[in-house]
Amino acid sequence: MIAVTGASGHLGQWVVARLTALGHDVVCVSRAPRSHPSIPGVSWSRPVRTVVCDLSEPASVETIRASLAGVEAVVHLAARIPADTAVDAFDDALATLRANVSGTTRLLHGLGDAGRLRTLVFASSFEVYGPPRSIPIREDHPLEPSGYYGASKVAGEKYAALFGAARGVATCLLRMPAVYGPGDTLRRAVGNFVRAAAAGRPLDLQGDGQDRRDLVYVDDAARACVLAIERPVTGACNLGSGRGFSILEIAATVARLEGVTAPVSRHERIKPRLDYVLDAGRARDLLGWEATTPLADGLRAQLEWVRRGG
Numbered sequence: 028m029i030a031v032t033g034a035s036g037h038l039g040q041w042v043v044a045r046l047t048a049l050g051h052d053v054v055c056v057s058r059a060p061r062s063h064p065s066i067p068g069v070s071w072s073r074p075v076r077t078v079v080c081d082l083s084e085p086a087s088v089e090t091i092r093a094s095l096a097g098v099e100a101v102v103h104l105a106a107r108i109p110a111d112t113a114v115d116a117f118d119d120a121l122a123t124l125r126a127n128v129s130g131t132t133r134l135l136h137g138l139g140d141a142g143r144l145r146t147l148v149f150a151s152s153f154e155v156y157g158p159p160r161s162i163p164i165r166e167d168h169p170l171e172p173s174g175y176y177g178a179s180k181v182a183g184e185k186y187a188a189l190f191g192a193a194r195g196v197a198t199c200l201l202r203m204p205a206v207y208g209p210g211d212t213l214r215r216a217v218g219n220f221v222r223a224a225a226a227g228r229p230l231d232l233q234g235d236g237q238d239r240r241d242l243v244y245v246d247d248a249a250r251a252c253v254l255a256i257e258r259p260v261t262g263a264c265n266l267g268s269g270r271g272f273s274i275l276e277i278a279a280t281v282a283r284l285e286g287v288t289a290p291v292s293r294h295e296r297i298k299p300r301l302d303y304v305l306d307a308g309r310a311r312d313l314l315g316w317e318a319t320t321p322l323a324d325g326l327r328a329q330l331e332w333v334r335r336g337g
Contacts, residue, residue, distance in 0.1 A: 092140055221329050
């Protein structure tokens, strides 16, 4: 049996789809769990067990201890991600501390009776690194987050790793760039471009758009989570393309797919240029994982989802 926290979320629904397709029994843990996916095109091949839990509430976690007792693996996706990741508001410090740090430690405590637990997969973020000292970023890069969300993920990683070491549980920390594709509702470059294009609005661009960003398509990220169960690995693994894409390239691709004639509205740059490109060699070597979805294919799928009312 495999438990997936945040199973009702964007990545969670895709992870459950892959697990059920492989015949696994899945426990979906969420504040508002679903028995069926809500993202068009995502299907769960077999019934799942749903468990209501708010990981930020101690009493709520205690109520699911018995439900977690028989799990052999946990994919921990539940997290607080700021609605606008470009803004670092102090309210996000409190919210991410409560959900991503306290929520993680309470989940680990709730696994106290899980005697069959062998694998823990923790969804982390490229934001644990902070401003990159070298490109592409390797897993041994210093962890110097520049925002509250990244700081909360560093703390979550540490607690998960300590738990795994104490319990003899393989603990894989998947450091992901922006996860895009059908179901993505966050206000960041890809989602903003896709929604603007679908609505016939200009695609707003800050500066020259040459900043490079790594991306991972949601189903590729889900496949990594499943591989981390099938091939237990302890430690951090980056997910990403290894080369990144310029913001202008992403915008131009969205515009081409949507047939927008005046795709870009340029604005003055408000932040220094930063490139985030991840070295995914460890995920390739240890998990057998590589990003396989071309950027245009992933953006096309997200555009189609938005056109259908997503």
